[in-house]
Amino acid sequence: xxxxxxxxxxxxxxxxxxxxxxxxxxxxxxxxxxxxxxxxxxxxxxxxxxxxxxxxxxxxxxxxxxxxxxxxxxxxxxxxxxxxxxxxxxxxxxxxxxxxxxxxxxxxxxxxxxxxxxxxxxxxxxxxxxxxxxxxxxxxxxxxxxxxxxxxxxxxxxxxxxxxxxxxxxxxxxxxxxxxxxxxxxxxxxxxxxxxxxxxxxxxxxxxxxxxxxxxxxxxxxxxxxxxxxxxxxxxxxxxxxxxxxxxxxxxxxxxxxxxxxxxxxxxxxxxxxxxxxxxxxxxxxxxxxxxxxxxxxxxxxxxxxxxxxxxxxxxxxxxxxxxx
Amino acid sequence: xxxxxxxxxxxxxxxxxxxxxxxxxxxxxxxxxxxxxxxxxxxxxxxxxxxxxxxxxxxxxxxxxxxxxxxxxxxxxxxxxxxxxxxxxxxxxxxxxxxxxxxxxxxxxxxxxxxxxxxxxxxxxxxxxxxxxxxxxxxxxxxxxxxxxxxxxxxxxxxxxxxxxxxxxxxxxxxxxxxxxxxxxxxxxxxxxxxxxxxxxxxxxxxxxxxxxxxxxxxxxxxxxxxxxxxxxxxxxxxxxxxxxxxxxxxxxxxxxxxxxxxxxxxxxx
Numbered sequence: 001x002x003x004x005x006x007x008x009x010x011x012x013x014x015x016x017x018x019x020x021x022x023x024x025x026x027x028x029x030x031x032x033x034x035x036x037x038x039x040x041x042x043x044x045x046x047x048x049x050x051x052x053x054x055x056x057x058x059x060x061x062x063x064x065x066x067x068x069x070x071x072x073x074x075x076x077x078x079x080x081x082x083x084x085x086x087x088x089x090x091x092x093x094x095x096x097x098x099x100x101x102x103x104x105x106x107x108x109x110x111x112x113x114x115x116x117x118x119x120x121x122x123x124x125x126x127x128x129x130x131x132x133x134x135x136x137x138x139x140x141x142x143x144x145x146x147x148x149x150x151x152x153x154x155x156x157x158x159x160x161x162x163x164x165x166x167x168x169x170x171x172x173x174x175x176x177x178x179x180x181x182x183x184x185x186x187x188x189x190x191x192x193x194x195x196x197x198x199x200x201x202x203x204x205x206x207x208x209x210x211x212x213x214x215x216x217x218x219x220x221x222x223x224x225x226x227x228x229x230x231x232x233x234x235x236x237x238x239x240x241x242x243x244x245x246x247x248x249x250x251x252x253x254x255x256x257x258x259x260x261x262x263x264x265x266x267x268x269x270x271x272x273x274x275x276x277x278x279x280x281x282x283x284x285x286x287x288x289x290x291x292x293x294x295x296x297x298x299x300x301x302x303x304x305x306x307x308x309x310x311x312x313x314x315x316x317x318x319x320x321x322x323x324x325x
Numbered sequence: 326x327x328x329x330x331x332x333x334x335x336x337x338x339x340x341x342x343x344x345x346x347x348x349x350x351x352x353x354x355x356x357x358x359x360x361x362x363x364x365x366x367x368x369x370x371x372x373x374x375x376x377x378x379x380x381x382x383x384x385x386x387x388x389x390x391x392x393x394x395x396x397x398x399x400x401x402x403x404x405x406x407x408x409x410x411x412x413x414x415x416x417x418x419x420x421x422x423x424x425x426x427x428x429x430x431x432x433x434x435x436x437x438x439x440x441x442x443x444x445x446x447x448x449x450x451x452x453x454x455x456x457x458x459x460x461x462x463x464x465x466x467x468x469x470x471x472x473x474x475x476x477x478x479x480x481x482x483x484x485x486x487x488x489x490x491x492x493x494x495x496x497x498x499x500x501x502x503x504x505x506x507x508x509x510x511x512x513x514x515x516x517x518x519x520x521x522x523x524x525x526x527x528x529x530x531x532x533x534x535x536x537x538x539x540x541x542x543x544x545x546x547x548x549x550x551x552x553x554x555x556x557x558x559x560x561x562x563x564x565x566x567x568x569x570x571x572x573x574x575x576x577x578x579x580x581x582x583x584x585x586x587x588x589x590x591x592x593x594x595x
Contacts, residue, residue: 197442206395207431208429208456208508217455222445222446
């Protein structure tokens with residue numbers, strides 16, 4: 001408010017601030033007491049129970065194999081998310097296309113990969129070698145085509161490798177997690193694209209932009225605002241799901257390494273606690289990153305931005321009209 | 326108005342200008358069972374401003390969206406600058422145009438929407454230069470220079486770096502006009518450009534449109550602004566129930582409407 005406005009209104013009067021006795025909350029004190037006792041019992045357990053074997057845990061949670069596993073876990077998370085997001089965008093765009101074949105295919109993709117549990121999917125991927133001992137690139141159905149032309153055992157192949165060589169832990173893990181992630185990301189991206197006002201696509205179309213241009217330049221950048229927050233959650237879930245890779249198995253992975261040490265030394269529990277601590281640390285880092293990402297992508301938009309502007313407006317009002325005369 | 330004739334393409338010996346900018350012939354459009362357009366014949370000569378009036382639900386916005394093929398028509402023909410919109414006539418067969426060809430046609434037709442539809446993640450200038458650089462492949466510096474000229478023309482050069490959320494409705498709509506003009510269209514379509522604006526912001530947008538009309542742009546304007554129709558309209562079309570009920574010079578239609586439905590509508594809005 002500016003000075004001329006207030007000068008026209010009545011002069012503010014002095015007032016005695018209210019001094020009242022606050023309402024008592026005995027329930028809170030009871031709750032504090034109960035929680036304090038439970039916390040004390042928990043700390044007592046941690047300190048006195050020999051099964052925790054803290055010195056052993058601290059000695060072993062920073063060993064080179066564990067650190068390599070840690071790096072592997074982070075690498076797999078990043079790779080699986082990158083492939084998952086890119087593939088997810090492709091599937092989402094296909095799902096929203098005019099082409100019924102693409103729409104059906106992408107629907108079937110999301111249906112399949114959302115229905116199969118990740119753990120089961122990873123075990124299946126680890127055992128694909130049973131299906132095809134060798135993977136080869138060549139003409140599809142070559143033996144049948146050969147028979148049509150009177151050739152027995154026609155093999156028109158360019159090159160091939162042993163499945164066991166290709167599907168070594170790491171890449172099976174990345175691929176399995178990425179394929180599954182793409183199905184979820186497709187749903188998230190689709191929701192994001194549907195959240196963009198259809199008038200935006202229309203305006204881009206009316207300007208003569210192609211579907212691809214409208215998508216890349218107009219729709220997707222705006223959909224990002226809706227896509228980013230759940231993608232942060234997906235990344236965190238993905239980091240935790242790397243522990244499922246023990247099913248493939250993937251050796252360059254945190255949980256595999258920690259439980260290997262536990263099994264070898266018969267110190268299972270300390271290593272499980274070490275796993276919990278590592279995951280807590282990693283997820284906490286991601287949570288910080290997610291906070292800043294969301295802040296960045298909500299710039300200039302939506303309720304949060306409007307609320308902020310309103311707060312700034314209120315602050316300005318307070319500044320102009322100090323409460324204490 | 327010229328009499329409709331079954332011209333396919335502009336004949337080589339046809340002097341430029343003889344062909345009207347927009348010609349529609351018996352245009353029909355239905356959404357499901359609802360017949361929105363039931364035979365629209367309209368001719369807009371080059372440089373004319375055609376104002377479309379009518380009650381809501383009369384099909385006037387749909388008609389406008391058919392002209393740049395945002396809506397596919399069910400029957401009839403639309404020509405813009407002598408070329409069939411959305412289709413190609415080969416012999417006695419009509420072929421659908423490829424998306425790319427339709428996009429190329431749309432480049433020459435500017436459109437301004439009721440709800441502005443500016444791109445909220447781009448500043449005003451970026452909104453204006455987006456299509457020239459992306460679609461026409463114009464050099465960024467040139468596009469920027471031209472974009473600033475256009476923003477200046479609608480009186481918003483000082484708002485070039487503001488995002489749409491920082492602009493008033495009237496300013497947003499003028500940026501939208503500049504954005505459409507940046508593609509150097511031959512024809513401009515306005516879909517109720519002032520209906521979403523606060524009354525005190527309408528004037529600036531109408532001024533920008535009048536300026537455009539005076540520069541000789543062919544315009545089809547769906548609006549409720551009777552004053553605008555009277556002042557700059559060369560012809561007025563009154564639509565109701567998916568047909569053109571009455572058309573003619575704006576002063577004549579507005580002062581001495583012939584059809585009872587036109588009289589009824591005008592008595593309500595005037």
